[in-house]
Amino acid sequence: MLELLSPAGSMxxxxxxxQNGADAVYLGYGxxxxxxxxxxxxxxEVEQAVAYCHLRGCKVxxxxxxxxxxxxxxxxxEVAAHASRIGIDAVIVQDLGVLRMLxxxxxxxxxxxxxxxxxxxxxxxxxxxxxxxxRVVLGRELDRSQIAYxxxxxxxxxxxxxxxxxxxxxxxxxxxxxVIGGRxxxxxxxxxxxxxxxxWGNRAxxxxxxxxxxxxxxxxxxxxxxxxxxxxxxxxxxxxxYVAIVTGIYARAIREGREPTPEEIxxxxxxxxxxxxxxxxxxxxxGPDMFGTRQEEKEPRELFAQARTxxxxxxxxxxxxxLYALIQAGRPAQVAAEDALGHLVRVEGPTPEGAxxxxxxxxxxxxxxxxxxxTPYRCEKITAxxxxxxxxxxxxxxxLRRRALEALSQERQTLPPRREEPFxxxxxxxxxxxxxxxxxxxxxxxxxxxxxLACRPALLYLPAGEMAAHPEAVRRCREAGVPVAAxxxxxxxxxxxxxxxxxxxxxxxxxxxQALAGNWGGVRRAGQLGFSVxxxxxxxxxxxxxLKELRRLGLISATTSFEMKLAQIRDxxxxxxxxxxxxxxxxxxxxxxxxIHNHTGQHSCSGVNLLTDRRGERFPVLPAWGCRNEIYxxxxxxxxxxxxxxxxxxxxxxxxxxxxxxxxxxxxxLERYLGRGSYQPAGHTRGLYYRDVE
Numbered sequence: 001m002l003e004l005l006s007p008a009g010s011m012x013x014x015x016x017x018x019q020n021g022a023d024a025v026y027l028g029y030g031x032x033x034x035x036x037x038x039x040x041x042x043x044x045e046v047e048q049a050v051a052y053c054h055l056r057g058c059k060v061x062x063x064x065x066x067x068x069x070x071x072x073x074x075x076x077x078e079v080a081a082h083a084s085r086i087g088i089d090a091v092i093v094q095d096l097g098v099l100r101m102l103x104x105x106x107x108x109x110x111x112x113x114x115x116x117x118x119x120x121x122x123x124x125x126x127x128x129x130x131x132x133x134x135r136v137v138l139g140r141e142l143d144r145s146q147i148a149y150x151x152x153x154x155x156x157x158x159x160x161x162x163x164x165x166x167x168x169x170x171x172x173x174x175x176x177x178x179v180i181g182g183r184x185x186x187x188x189x190x191x192x193x194x195x196x197x198x199x200w201g202n203r204a205x206x207x208x209x210x211x212x213x214x215x216x217x218x219x220x221x222x223x224x225x226x227x228x229x230x231x232x233x234x235x236x237x238x239x240x241x242y243v244a245i246v247t248g249i250y251a252r253a254i255r256e257g258r259e260p261t262p263e264e265i266x267x268x269x270x271x272x273x274x275x276x277x278x279x280x281x282x283x284x285x286x287g288p289d290m291f292g293t294r295q296e297e298k299e300p301r302e303l304f305a306q307a308r309t310x311x312x313x314x315x316x317x318x319x320x321x322x323l324y325a326l327i328q329a330g331r332p333a334q335v336a337a338e339d340a341l342g343h344l345v346r347v348e349g350p351t352p353e354g355a356x357x358x359x360x361x362x363x364x365x366x367x368x369x370x371x372x373x374x375t376p377y378r379c380e381k382i383t384a385x386x387x388x389x390x391x392x393x394x395x396x397x398x399x400l401r402r403r404a405l406e407a408l409s410q411e412r413q414t415l416p417p418r419r420e421e422p423f424x425x426x427x428x429x430x431x432x433x434x435x436x437x438x439x440x441x442x443x444x445x446x447x448x449x450x451x452x453l454a455c456r457p458a459l460l461y462l463p464a465g466e467m468a469a470h471p472e473a474v475r476r477c478r479e480a481g482v483p484v485a486a487x488x489x490x491x492x493x494x495x496x497x498x499x500x501x502x503x504x505x506x507x508x509x510x511x512x513x514q515a516l517a518g519n520w521g522g523v524r525r526a527g528q529l530g531f532s533v534x535x536x537x538x539x540x541x542x543x544x545x546x547l548k549e550l551r552r553l554g555l556i557s558a559t560t561s562f563e564m565k566l567a568q569i570r571d572x573x574x575x576x577x578x579x580x581x582x583x584x585x586x587x588x589x590x591x592x593x594x595x596i597h598n599h600t601g602q603h604s605c606s607g608v609n610l611l612t613d614r615r616g617e618r619f620p621v622l623p624a625w626g627c628r629n630e631i632y633x634x635x636x637x638x639x640x641x642x643x644x645x646x647x648x649x650x651x652x653x654x655x656x657x658x659x660x661x662x663x664x665x666x667x668x669x670l671e672r673y674l675g676r677g678s679y680q681p682a683g684h685t686r687g688l689y690y691r692d693v694e
Contacts, residue, residue, distance in 0.1 A: 002224045002231045002254050006247045009236040014049045016244035019311040021251025024059035032064050032076045050086050054413050056376045057319045059089040065114035066188045067095045067542035069568055077105050077423035084109045087415045097545030101423055103132050108418040110134045116172040121494050122150050124521035129156045139170055141592040143284045149494055151227035163246055164234025166211040168194040169589035170491060173538055176588040178563050178693050179633055189694045197614055200599055204614045208595050212292040215277035217260040220253055241304040244311055245271045270300050288598045318378030323369050325384040327352055333392055335400040337408040345407035349400045352390040362386045368397045375405055428573045431650025438673060439579060439655045445473040447658055451667035453480035455674060458653060461516050463487045468503035474510045485514035488522040489625035490538045490590055496626050504529055532556050544573035551575040557652060562586055566689045570649040577652030582639050583669060584657025585632035586687060595629055596621060608660055620660055632659055638684035640672045
């Protein structure tokens, strides 16, 4: 049966989830989780939450699912150690460096790979298993056949989202909020720019990035049958009444082996929706019908009042137990309690006396012991053995029952034995004293010119499909003495993998030996095919531990996150050669839904489509591999005139990221970064390298 995982942004929400049937809750503690704007929990509250949940048979998962700096890792290690001590059942992680720290400091604490890791293929799942994860939360964009394929072959547990808000961008790959507003979704402070208005002309007259909320009502049995372990409900920012209602509806449906009824779905919509729900990703029906906005509606006060009674009016959740009683002459009375998890406790009371009037009967003992009202237990069976002719006060039986249940409660909250080690950052690698070389990333071979090659960049990145389709480009680079590397798609599902492999086989035959991977599935697959793997910005390199782990995995270089400040990049212990993006339109989103097709009704990917926001800023929308879109910043990152600031950061390379530029402009930009010419883009930005990102 599916495990139901519910959100908890407060202690009240914990009670709402547990009392309405959640099998597990996930919550944030401190500043290291992807909902830093939620109320979250204090140290004392999280201890209370774990005790409360475990007593009632509910697990607790802790979210440590943000990218962390080197300075933050020791604090995260302390949080993890405390979480392990108090019995947290699993930690949800995005950052590879955090995962490495957890393996070192709390090796017995289970690790779940967050959806923020952008895992969307079997290769990605297997890579997470190799890294020590016991469960993966898949990307919400996968359809039923892709999920089923992964479940069938996965070596670890699979979790999918079942209800709640949908991001327009693949989770973990969105930089819109940070680049535009300085609040990073990868750091837990997404400002939700996808919910704002945009347009294709001069006015922002629509909501082409605002998806309806997800609802998997109607697919629960199918998910269970295909082997999904856990169904996750989104909503740590939502109020407890929301948690109570949504948890209750899904919990009852799962427990009863059915789908939510039409009336229950109407209740879900009344609780919260954006013009209804969507299952478009799961069913493969992408398009405009998946989009909607939150409408101003009257609060359903009566519905919320009913929801509050489920967690404010005593124990609604009753864990099944069995009681055993032994009343024998000349021996202390005994009562034992056993739960479904196998915990068994026994207590003793006074020795019964001979009956003077009415003797004690088995029926009387069983009737008295089964009164578990006010406790989180429901007695499903009592087995009593009572000798004839004995007497025992009812108060003694009540005391035996009370003490047995207290002993059982204590046993259920017993903390597991776990190892704990201090966090040790390890050896520090010295920064290179040499100024960085230049690498170039092109979108198409049309941007490749003799002038560009004549500048002899250290490495040229081209999309794998583009290189395979134009082998002459590889030969031109080789003749010019410029090494090349194949750029793997940031998103590549198992269905698309055969095409990518054909491209990579063709490139291998051409003598291409290097690949740039921006997702964990790509890292694994490229390595298995014999390529030397470089890590792209999609891997979220934010601290030195991540670089050390990439070194352990065999990568030959890495790209820092462009959400970091220059000073943070300087302070990284660079275990492998490291590059940063020094020029170009920064990618803001990669979307599974083709917003160009949604707008025009046709796949008009030629040219540059511009998305306009409320302030008149225009964002280029370009096609991405697999009929996807990438939205880029309207302003171009430009640092050629700030070379003194980044040439002493200890970097191997500075990458120039070309997107909308033509061949002539690409050559001009490289010339400018080499200290020649006077090129400067019309509208430019310094990115996030000089300003703090929350």
